[in-house]
Structure formats: structure tokens, C-alpha cells
Amino acid sequence: MTENDNAAAAGFEEATGLEKALSAVIAERVREFRLMNGWTVGKLATESGLSKGMLSKIENMQASPSLATLARLSEALSVPVTAFFRGLSEEQDVVYVKAGSGLEVHHKGSGPGHRYQLLGTMRAPHDTLEPILVTLTERTEVFPLYQHAGTELIFMISGKMEYCYGSARYVLEPGDAIQFVGEVMHGPGELISLPVQFLAVKSVTPSS
Incomplete structure (x- = not known):
């Protein structure tokens, strides 16, 4: 050569x-x-x-x-x-993430036994969704509640939990789904059966 x-x-x-x-x-x-x-x-x-x-x-x-x-x-x-x-x-953008290889992210206020994995982000201007796989293996006295612009979809994969949305409480089991407006305070409440795993897909404002 x-x-x-x-x-x-x-x-x-x-x-x-x-x-x-x-x-x-x-x-x-x-x-x-x-x-x-x-x-x-x-x-x-x-x-x-x-x-x-x-x-x-x-x-x-x-x-x-x-x-x-x-x-x-x-x-x-x-x-x-x-x-x-x-x-x-x-070419159409495709984001392919193998099981277990999502990017680890940390949510403010979350404690041990709370795992958040970002399942990829599309390139602008198509970066309008934020898919996160949440795995909860330990109970905590108080879960942080969140607010954000746009909407969110929760799809329950395993376990059983109470999900808080404003003053309402919803019991989610595998296969259940809930969609809501992100401006209202929301987040997991009581973890009834561990481990809990769910997919959270949040709409976000695309990058300029």
C-alpha cells in the first residue's frame, strides 16, 4: 500500500x-x-x-x-x-435501538432502582418524539411529579402501579395505556407489583 x-x-x-x-x-x-x-x-x-x-x-x-x-x-x-x-x-431516517442499549438518562429527584433509557432521537426537523423506557425496581416514599409542554403516552409493559395525573389516580397493568396533556402534574404513584416497566412517549418541540 x-x-x-x-x-x-x-x-x-x-x-x-x-x-x-x-x-x-x-x-x-x-x-x-x-x-x-x-x-x-x-x-x-x-x-x-x-x-x-x-x-x-x-x-x-x-x-x-x-x-x-x-x-x-x-x-x-x-x-x-x-x-x-x-x-x-x-432516504428516510430510521433509529433502531437493540434491547438494553438505550441511552441512560437521569431524572431530577429520582432515586435508586429507577432506570430511564432514551430509545433514540430523530434528526431535526423530525425530532418531535422522546421515547423513554422506564424500569422501576424499588419502591420510594414519594415519586417526583413532572410537567412539560405537549402530550405524553404511557404504555404499561410489566408490573402494576398507580399513576398520578392531577388529582386523579389510574391503576395500570400490562397492556394498559394512558395519554394526557403534559402541562398537568403527573408521574408514578404507588408501585403495587414490582418490577414495573413502561414505555413513555412524550411529544416535544423539534429543534430549530
Whole structure:
């Protein structure tokens, strides 16, 4: 591998998650522009100073090129760097979270045995939902109550609890759901049967 290849390879990493969509779009554009020029992979390697192996990885979505590598391809193919991303905005965002891999968040006033996992956030302007998996394994004398703009949906997964909403109390069991306006004080009350687990989906104001 040449010195140039070593420098460019530093910007490579295996495509995973959302990078896969980016790799797919770049692979399609590189192949498209190469064929428009009537070039083989070998010819593009010669013109760009990149190895055939590296270009093969790009076109087969096995690695994501760095901006430095895209700049070389841009110069060799006589297209702007932004041309390699054409079509990416047409892809629909997907946030996929495996069980147990949600981002741990901490709620003010919550004690031990209270676990909150954020199940991903969409990119703006689609970041209008905040899904949190709540797992409660210990009882506490007083649960903090919350207020927020928008609305919220609670879906009970396991256990049994009393849920407070204003002056009302609702007993939730697996399969039960409750929706409400977030401005009214709300939160878990008595935990009747542990462990309690529920999905809370809150509507939020999207990022500007």
C-alpha cells in the first residue's frame, strides 16, 4: 500500500448503523461517475492516487471514505464533493435501538432502582418524539411529579402501579395505556407489583 493509501485509510471505518445509508449513497455515486467516464476501477485508481482495493471497498459499501478521500475522487472525476451525497436526503431516517442499549438518562429527584433509557432521537426537523423506557425496581416514599409542554403516552409493559395525573389516580397493568396533556402534574404513584416497566412517549418541540 502506498503512503497516500495509508493516509487515506486512516479516514476509513467499517460502516455501521446510520453510516450504512451514507456508504450506500456514496458507493452508488462513485460507481455512477466512474462509469459515466467509461473508466475501470483501475483507471480511477490511477487518476485518484487511491488503490484499487480501497475503491472496491467504497463501491461495495465495505468502508466509508474520509473527506480527504472524497476530495481526491472529486478532483479525479471532475465533480463537486457534494455530488457524492446526492440522494441521501431522499432516504428516510430510521433509529433502531437493540434491547438494553438505550441511552441512560437521569431524572431530577429520582432515586435508586429507577432506570430511564432514551430509545433514540430523530434528526431535526423530525425530532418531535422522546421515547423513554422506564424500569422501576424499588419502591420510594414519594415519586417526583413532572410537567412539560405537549402530550405524553404511557404504555404499561410489566408490573402494576398507580399513576398520578392531577388529582386523579389510574391503576395500570400490562397492556394498559394512558395519554394526557403534559402541562398537568403527573408521574408514578404507588408501585403495587414490582418490577414495573413502561414505555413513555412524550411529544416535544423539534429543534430549530
